[in-house]
Amino acid sequence: MDLTEPRRHGSVSIRLVRQRDARVLQHELLTNRGWLRPWEATSPDGPVSLDMRLGIRRLLQQYRDGSGVPFVMEWEGRVTGQLNVWGIARGSLASATIGYWVSERFAGRGITPTSVALATDICFTELRLHRMEICIRPENRASLRVVEKLGFRYEGLRRRYIHIDGDWRDHYAFALTRDEVGAEGVLGRFAAGRAPRDAATIPPADRLPA
Numbered sequence: 001m002d003l004t005e006p007r008r009h010g011s012v013s014i015r016l017v018r019q020r021d022a023r024v025l026q027h028e029l030l031t032n033r034g035w036l037r038p039w040e041a042t043s044p045d046g047p048v049s050l051d052m053r054l055g056i057r058r059l060l061q062q063y064r065d066g067s068g069v070p071f072v073m074e075w076e077g078r079v080t081g082q083l084n085v086w087g088i089a090r091g092s093l094a095s096a097t098i099g100y101w102v103s104e105r106f107a108g109r110g111i112t113p114t115s116v117a118l119a120t121d122i123c124f125t126e127l128r129l130h131r132m133e134i135c136i137r138p139e140n141r142a143s144l145r146v147v148e149k150l151g152f153r154y155e156g157l158r159r160r161y162i163h164i165d166g167d168w169r170d171h172y173a174f175a176l177t178r179d180e181v182g183a184e185g186v187l188g189r190f191a192a193g194r195a196p197r198d199a200a201t202i203p204p205a206d207r208l209p210a
């Protein structure tokens with residue numbers, strides 16, 4: 001399994017982040033503050049560093065420890081954002097969570113759904129994980145579209161679940177298990193237009209008040 005080599009579908013590819021991505025990622029983070037801040041993880045203990053060099057070093061350490069897989073997402077070979085597989089639990093859970101962002105100028109090209117499909121398939125087949133999860137704030141329409149397109153299954157509302165943009169925020173949880181996707185893979189069924197349409201639908205009781 002060589003994740004330093006890009007895995008592609010059309011113009012989109014993902015590969016393991018490397019230390020020399022720090023400059024471009026740092027630039028994108030700093031020039032997209034208004035775009036990213038409402039959805040960015042923060043710490044209840046105070047401000048977190050935006051130092052990408054340090055951030056990448058930590059992510060690659062987690063990769064070596066087996067607790068995460070830090071990818072960058074690319075469009076025609078240009079770095080557009082990050083996709084992070086984190087919280088890998090082995091044993092009888094065999095589960096992990098995916099987080100992601102793209103720069104505003106690359107939004108709307110389908111980079112994230114394709115990348116999430118590629119990453120989820122890698123996790124199911126090469127990392128032998130059983131379940132992949134994505135948690136999204138109810139206000140994040142763009143991110144909710146990503147799980148809708150891929151047919152991730154709605155699992156429930158988690159109250160004050162993750163510290164985002166300076167406070168504990170409610171999140172919707174979505175997941176896929178390897179057996180519900182089958183041999184076709186997440187990318188295969190997405191590309192063929194066969195992702196289940198209503199899997200990510202939020203039941204009325206969990207919807208935000210209009």
Ligand SMILES: CC(C)(COP(=O)(O)OP(=O)(O)OC[C@H]1O[C@@H](n2cnc3c(N)ncnc32)[C@H](O)[C@@H]1OP(=O)(O)O)[C@@H](O)C(=O)NCCC(=O)NCCS
Pocket residue numbers: 035036039100101102103104106107108109110111112113135136137140141142143145146
């Ligand atoms: C959520 C996000 C990763 C989606 O990535 P993407 O590669 O643009 O995904 P898509 O191209 O499939 O677009 C998804 C939806 O975003 C919305 N969108 C598209 N272009 C947009 C733009 N320029 N500005 C705002 N929203 C846009 C559309 O609703 C689109 O759905 P549609 O294809 O049905 O029209 C991206 O919007 C982002 O990075 N947002 C900021 C960080 C963030 O929210 N991270 C996720 C936290 S859970």
